[in-house]
Amino acid sequence: MDNAPDFSSLVDVENCTVSPIAFSSEAVYQAELEKIFSRSWLYLGHTSQIAKANDYLTTFMGAEPVIIVRQSSGEIKAFLNSCRHRGMRLCRRDHGNKKLFSCPYHGWTYDEKGDLKGVPQLDTAYHNELDRSAWGLIPVSRVETFEGMIFGNFDMDAVSLVEYLGDMAWYLELVLKRSKAGMEAFPGCHRWRLGGNWKLPAEQFGGDNYHTGALHRSMSEIGLGPKGDYRGDNPWVRDFEVKCINGHGWINFDVGEDEVPPEQARFFAQLREEAKETLTPKQADLVLCAQVGTVFPNMSIISFFGFTSIRVWHPLSAKEMLVHSYGLVEKNAPQSVRELTRKAMGLTFSPSGIFEQDDGVAWGDIARFQGGPIRSKHPFNYQMGKGHGKRMEDKPGLIGTCSTEIGVFGLYEKWQELMSQ
């Protein structure tokens, strides 16, 4: 039923179409784990979440559970959260501080470097014949950071994180580097299960402003969010979408003067001043627009209404995902602003978010009713704006207006490249 399709035929690069099979096939999903998630830079967490020596955080890279550990030296390492003996997760807590990681099942114990230090009954049961040096934790080959964001890659030969981000780095800085103090993560994580293929939210955050007018119409109707179809008053300049390299994409949308409480407005004014020093003038001009982006494959960022959420669309199968969403806020934000920020994120983009509720229903509905042989023969259309992107002096990447699908389709061009290898 689910014969392995020819992966190279699922994306038609000339016509800008993608086969529904890319979103419904378990064979495709299994191949993605190998070809995409085992060799791309994947988001692991924020440096502020493991600020002190021996702090750790648990998360996933594709289907693999991982632990990120701050070393005594200050460096960050990551390992599979899986004991080498039988594969039980060593850490079943979300985060904490530990010098040694001991498996609950039989007690094999590893240090912060992942070296196997303790094996119960090493003498009487293993007769001292176990070579502990060969049974350390499976490392994440590469761990690198960019402006507080920690990424890991299982591919030792991957290009550096900065090279991988390429022109996307310029856009990420609009949020992450707009203050002098830098950002830190709120405690806690929104974790929820969503029907849908992980690529659907990744593509949406990476360049689908088009959906907002229809899917989120209720928001305009109650006076939150722009009227009409979100095309923006200032195309190319303040309202635009970007196709970056390696499948990354960005949406910049000017939501106009902030209808926010006075203390938040004051803080925004402060950030705009700080950005003049921390960013280039062209970047500083765009600070505090609504900004949404995807770092290929499955990390997205949304900065809107004063809050910033970094979310990871962890795939669980072709048709289901686990979402982790972390909130970021400037370290120097006053407490009243932190509170407004946290509340805005819960109200709009969270499991109960009045924007996000509707997104979840769209992705789930697509997933549940895909896979029939008839629909599978008819591809999805990604032709919007094809050939109308342009290079501009003032900002990097290939720029389109709101809306275009050049950024969205860029994700599938990269996907196709990796899936064909």
Added chain:
Amino acid sequence: MARVDESMSSELRLELEEVLIHEYWLLDNNRLEQWLALICEDVRYWAPVRENLTLDEECLEQTDLLTHFDEDKVTLGLRVARLRTGSAHAEEPPSRTRHFVSNVKVLEAVSSLEVVVDSNFSVFRSRPGLEEHWFVGGRTDYWLKEKNQWFLKNRFIKFDHDVIENITVFV
């Protein structure tokens, strides 16, 4: 606040149980505006995220912990208004919901007009597209009685889920 004596507790428990059942009857019967009318203007309706930590380590009341809900009357009103637009797609057509409340326990009372009450909830939701979900947890409420009517002043919600579903319901 003082502990309630046993006879007062029993009467209050019955009285509050009726209030909680009425509240869920309103929610199950799509009388959202009437439900809002039970809520104080300065309500705090909040649900911090849960973490997989030991009981000692998990601190739900810590400042800044992310929240599924941290609403006042204005934002609860926005949520209801959105459901009334006809274009809130997550609830179009609306879910069938069934709200259950149990284990009602009066924790504290200043008087017969000011009560802290715990209860357990479970909410079933069925919606188009083969989706059926449960939301389960507990609540600590603070209810005030004015002019012979109870009003919700504070609701602290503990969802019991590690990984939750898209929350379109009030609990």
